[in-house]
Amino acid sequence: MFTSSFCNYNELLFNGNCITCHSVDNLNKSAPTIQEVKQRYIEAFPLKKDFVEYMSNWVLKPDANTSLMMDAIEKYELMPELAFDKRTLKEISEFIYENDFK
Numbered sequence: 013m014f015t016s017s018f019c020n021y022n023e024l025l026f027n028g029n030c031i032t033c034h035s036v037d038n039l040n041k042s043a044p045t046i047q048e049v050k051q052r053y054i055e056a057f058p059l060k061k062d063f064v065e066y067m068s069n070w071v072l073k074p075d076a077n078t079s080l081m082m083d084a085i086e087k088y089e090l091m092p093e094l095a096f097d098k099r100t101l102k103e104i105s106e107f108i109y110e111n112d113f114k
């Protein structure tokens with residue numbers, strides 16, 4: 013469905029901007045792992061379109077009122093707002109939806 017260059021670009025965006033906090037192994041324990049985040053979002057939004065829309069909007073403006081992970085906010089505090097545009101966040105969200113993080 014996507015060309016490999018598209019995936020590699022989105023992977024770079026994710027690895028450059030999210031993995032510092034959302035590592036796969038959770039060694040620094042400052043945020044839930046990306047697998048935990050993805051799991052929660054897939055349960056709520058099985059369809060890619062909904063998943064990408066909700067996640068990109070949420071990351072654009074983190075808000076406890078619309079969080080799917082209140083338990084994580086209690087444990088780690090609310091995620092800080094990052095200076096990304098919506099389009100970039102949609103691309104990152106697509107990568108998260110597509111990737112297994114094994």
Ligand code: HEC
Nearest residue numbers: 029030033042043049071079080081084085088089090091
């Ligand atoms: C400075 C650390 C940090 C960075 C960088 C970061 N996050 Fe987070 N993120 C957190 C923390 C802490 C939480 C858990 C608390 C919460 O949900 O607000 C979180 C939670 C989330 C959630 C769950 C939101 C919810 O509560 O429903 C999503 C989705 C998410 N992050 C996506 C991303 C994406 C995508 C990126 C990269 C663009 C990213 N994060 C970068 C710290 C970070």
